[in-house]
Amino acid sequence: MKPLRILLTMPYLPWPITSGGKAREYHLLRALAQRGHEITLLVQAKTQADADVQAALAPWVKELVVLPRRSLKDPRTLWRAAFSSLPLLTTVNGHAPALTRQFEQLLARQHWDIVQIEHSYGFQPFEAALQRHRQPFVLVEHNVESELGAATYGKWPVWARPFARYDQWRGRRWEQHVLGQASLVVAVTESDAHKLGAWTQRPPHVVTNGADIQGFAGVQPDLASKRVLFVGNYEYAPNVDAVEWAMEAIWPRLWALQPEARFVVCGHALPPAWRQRWTDPRIEWRGYVDHLPTVQSQSAVFLAALRFGGGSKLKVLEALAASLPVVSTTEGLSGLGVTAGEQAMVADNAEAMAQAVSHLLDHPEQAVQMGLRARAHVTARFDWQACATQLEAAYAAVLADDRREQACA
DSSP: OOOOEEEEEESSOOOSOOSHHHHHHHHHHHHHHHTTOEEEEEEEESSOOOHHHHHHHTTTOSEEEEEEOOOTTSHHHHHHHHHOSSOHHHHHHOOOHHHHHHHHHHHHHSOOSEEEEEOGGGOGGGHHHHHHTTOOOEEEOSSOGGGOHHHHHTTSOGGGHHHHHHHHHHHHHHHHHHHTTOSEEEESSHHHHHHHGGGSSSOOEEOOOOBOHHHHTTOOOOTTSOEEEEEOOTTSHHHHHHHHHIIIIIHHHHHHHOTTOEEEEEOTTOOTHHHHHOOOTTEEEEEOOSOHHHHHHTOSEEEEOOOSOOSOOHHHHHHHHTTOOEEEOTGGGTTSOOOBTTTBEEOOSHHHHHHHHHHHHHOHHHHHHHHHHHHHHHHHHOBHHHHHHHHHHHHHHHHHHHHHHHHHO
16 A cells, blocks of 8 residues: 555553553554554643653654643533533543644645544544544544443442433444444454444444564463463453452452462552452552563463453453463453464353363463464464554545545546
């Protein structure tokens, strides 16, 4: 594909990599830039683009424009969250006049081959300008957002449940509204594409998540360590649910089978209350780690106790790429094409998960072979360059439509 001029919007900075979504954004930016595409990145973020961020993105982004997102406790945010017709997450990221003005200026400044909007919940500030300029755009959905509420709303107090149901209804309506306007929708898995396709002008394209194959190639898990790893961004409710379910239901059963097993919990925004709630010395609350292969090399098993989320789970994909034996729910392996028992062990209740982890700890030879099959599977199918090729195919479809419309005009 010839080099394209791409205007890309995100509701967060893709560096530092503290979540699966940021990992996806950063690696696809890098892959697209390596192919010669010129990218202008427009971001509304709650964090600043400091020198480290600028240095990390400068090789891949021709122009970086970052605007601050107002605080969650800002009265304007709270008012709209309660009374807007838009869902909660959209009001948090929307109603941003400065972002709207900046986007309008960028559309007016030059012709863009591709305009790409990440997440329907970040779409509101751009809607009017896109319509005025009759600008085609690609919408990328990392999940089916309206299905993610269970992990969050289930923890709300009983008195707030009516608002939770109302917000879920607002979310489904907004999602349908946005997807219906997109020239093309990109999903992360075939399952998500099937669900989103009911609301789109045309069948969504699938651009899978990937893994840094070379970065994880040197990992050698420590099967004798008895360490069981989980990694997540704890600003994301499904990851919070995974750890809390593991602590309450899985680990009591696992410790009955493997008293020496240790739980290593890593990731951004680790809730401080967990250290006081679960004080067993066999738990290692490590928080954010800046070099994941190091902690993977210290671990014996990756436990993906994920009950919610949609999309495909980068943390699981990276564990597979590192040949770390994985025990996961069916949800945790969604979109990864893994065969149960071959590249990972699959269990969907607490007793089965504890039994599966214990089995791998007791049978290290079997665990090693499963991990090697997992690494081969990811290497063959989930390289970031292959993902970039999938994204370019989506761009080509939008450009072909645009040429047809111009020819008919």
